[in-house]
Amino acid sequence: xxxxRMLAISLGLASALQxxxxxxxxxxxxxxxxxxxxxxxxxxxxxxxSSASPASSKWWQLYSDPTLSRLIEDAFRYxxxxxxxxxNLRAARAELSEAxxxxxxxxxxxxxxxxxxxxxxxxxxxxxFAAGSTGGAGTSGPDHQDFDLFQAGFDAxxxxxxxxxxxxxxxxxxxxxxxxxxxxxxxxxxxxxxxAQSYADACAAAVQADVARETARLVGDTxxxxxxxxxxxxxxxxxxxxxxxxxxxxxxxxxxxxxxxxAQLYALATLTGRPxxxxxxxxxxxRSVPKxxxxxxxxxxxxxxxxxxxxxxxxxxxxxxxARIGVATASLFPTVTLLGSVSLGxxxxxxxxxxxxxxxxxxxLISWTFPNFAVASARIREARAGSDASLARFQGTxxxxxxxxxxxxxxxxxxxxxxxxxxxxxxSAQRAADQTKQRFDLGRDNFLVLLVAEQNRAVAxxxxxxxxxxxxxxxxxxxxxxxxxxxNAPPPVDxxxxxxxxxxxx
Numbered sequence: 001x002x003x004x005r006m007l008a009i010s011l012g013l014a015s016a017l018q019x020x021x022x023x024x025x026x027x028x029x030x031x032x033x034x035x036x037x038x039x040x041x042x043x044x045x046x047x048x049x050s051s052a053s054p055a056s057s058k059w060w061q062l063y064s065d066p067t068l069s070r071l072i073e074d075a076f077r078y079x080x081x082x083x084x085x086x087x088n089l090r091a092a093r094a095e096l097s098e099a100x101x102x103x104x105x106x107x108x109x110x111x112x113x114x115x116x117x118x119x120x121x122x123x124x125x126x127x128x129f130a131a132g133s134t135g136g137a138g139t140s141g142p143d144h145q146d147f148d149l150f151q152a153g154f155d156a157x158x159x160x161x162x163x164x165x166x167x168x169x170x171x172x173x174x175x176x177x178x179x180x181x182x183x184x185x186x187x188x189x190x191x192x193x194x195x196a197q198s199y200a201d202a203c204a205a206a207v208q209a210d211v212a213r214e215t216a217r218l219v220g221d222t223x224x225x226x227x228x229x230x231x232x233x234x235x236x237x238x239x240x241x242x243x244x245x246x247x248x249x250x251x252x253x254x255x256x257x258x259x260x261x262x263a264q265l266y267a268l269a270t271l272t273g274r275p276x277x278x279x280x281x282x283x284x285x286x287r288s289v290p291k292x293x294x295x296x297x298x299x300x301x302x303x304x305x306x307x308x309x310x311x312x313x314x315x316x317x318x319x320x321x322x323a324r325i326g327v328a329t330a331s332l333f334p335t336v337t338l339l340g341s342v343s344l345g346x347x348x349x350x351x352x353x354x355x356x357x358x359x360x361x362x363x364x365l366i367s368w369t370f371p372n373f374a375v376a377s378a379r380i381r382e383a384r385a386g387s388d389a390s391l392a393r394f395q396g397t398x399x400x401x402x403x404x405x406x407x408x409x410x411x412x413x414x415x416x417x418x419x420x421x422x423x424x425x426x427x428s429a430q431r432a433a434d435q436t437k438q439r440f441d442l443g444r445d446n447f448l449v450l451l452v453a454e455q456n457r458a459v460a461x462x463x464x465x466x467x468x469x470x471x472x473x474x475x476x477x478x479x480x481x482x483x484x485x486x487x488n489a490p491p492p493v494d495x496x497x498x499x500x501x502x503x504x505x506x
Contacts, residue, residue, distance in 0.1 A: 023164025025326020046413030053297035078273025092180035099173035105158040168326030175320025182313035185486035202264035203286040204469035209257035216250035307483035334368040429460035
């Protein structure tokens with residue numbers, strides 16, 4: 001009964017301390033978002049975008065290009081950077097589980113056997129030994145005693161979270177875990193944008209190479225006609241050489257475009273988790289720059305912050321660092337731990353469990369570094385500085401998100417206007433070249449006029465192809481700035497190591 005009362009009193013004391021305790025440090029509250037952030041973008045009225053609808057979560061589907069969609073899905077599954085971010089998330093979640101384990105008691109089971117000998121001089125002459133002990137030579141009685149000892153024990157300790165050290169540690173670990181999730185989402189957005197940009201650039205390089213080839217073919221026809229006219233007495237060798245100059249200039253552009261196309265295809269292979277030489281056949285066959293033929297939905301600033309993983313990661317980092325102030329502050333106060341131990345011991349294994357073999361201990365342990373608070377105070381200042389830095393970083397991330405979006409909108413709108421003008425210029429240059437060719441064939445225009453018309457057409461077509469590439473790249477930059485694309489992404493797939501051999505066998 002006495003033991004039961006002591007146990008009840010101890011448990012009651014523990015409950016009172018637990019309930020009466022409070023977590024030191026500041027409770028985290030997310031910073032308020034300025035009202036201006038929730039307003040429409042300043043560049044939203046620009047051509048080619050719409051703020052009436054939220055940004056698309058799978059923006060690559062706006063291109064209506066099955067190959068691009070498949071490549072991005074492959075990247076989500078096999079890209080190595082995404083797999084690294086997933087592993088980091090698992091590590092952060094494991095640390096959260098470790099922090100939560102602080103709410104559980106620490107237990108330890110033990111069992112042992114030992115053969116012991118106690119000498120007579122260790123216990124004194126008055127203690128004596130039981131009969132049957134071995135006596136020493138020249139002594140009146142036994143000089144030692146041998147015996148077996150079987151022991152089993154159970155130890156438990158539980159930290160009472162009186163000042164919130166454990167709870168603040170859990171808050172910090174939870175913030176780190178959620179930050180790791182946001183970082184993973186950000187990596188997914190970055191990889192999707194890189195895939196789309198590499199694919200668009202590969203297609204654009206193929207288009208520009210085809211334009212250069214077509215220009216070279218047309219100029220070659222003109223050169224051949226000029227040679228025939230020279231042979232008929234209607235032209236000069238100088239006219240033929242000038243046509244050769246334009247022809248070779250067009251031919252010279254083809255290798256550069258083809259090299260860039262292959263380079264982007266190698267990048268696509270790596271982004272989707274394959275060796276560079278494993279080029280995607282459908283991507284290699286692309287001969288048109290992907291285009292979004294509808295207005296791009298961009299939403300407004302408030303929804304942007306909800307979509308941008310970097311903003312979410314910065315906010316979760318701030319929450320974790322705020323909780324760490326409480327962890328550091330708790331070290332100023334005593335640590336209260338409940339200790340309990342149950343032991344069984346007997347000289348024979350069969351006696352384990354009998355009343356005579358039973359023993360226990362139970363009680364609180366209070367430890368405190370008082371009065372040396374220098375280390376704890378330094379850690380508190382460090383934690384507060386870290387929290388202040390995280391707050392500034394969070395506010396800066398919001399400004400960066402808004403800046404990147406406004407810049408992307410401005411550049412995209414300007415590129416659309418430029419592209420439309422270049423398309424009209426290319427059409428006019430084509431018509432002018434066709435008409436000049438007809439007049440040249442009829443003898444109404446000289447070769448110089450025809451050569452200028454051919455040059456203008458080549459320049460206009462190349463400028464339009466470059467503008468198409470720029471529009472595609474700026475579209476991807478806008479989608480990346482808007483922050484969508486991580487929602488409902490498929491989980492990565494573990495793949496075997498690539499069969500890459502470094503060095504050579506001797």
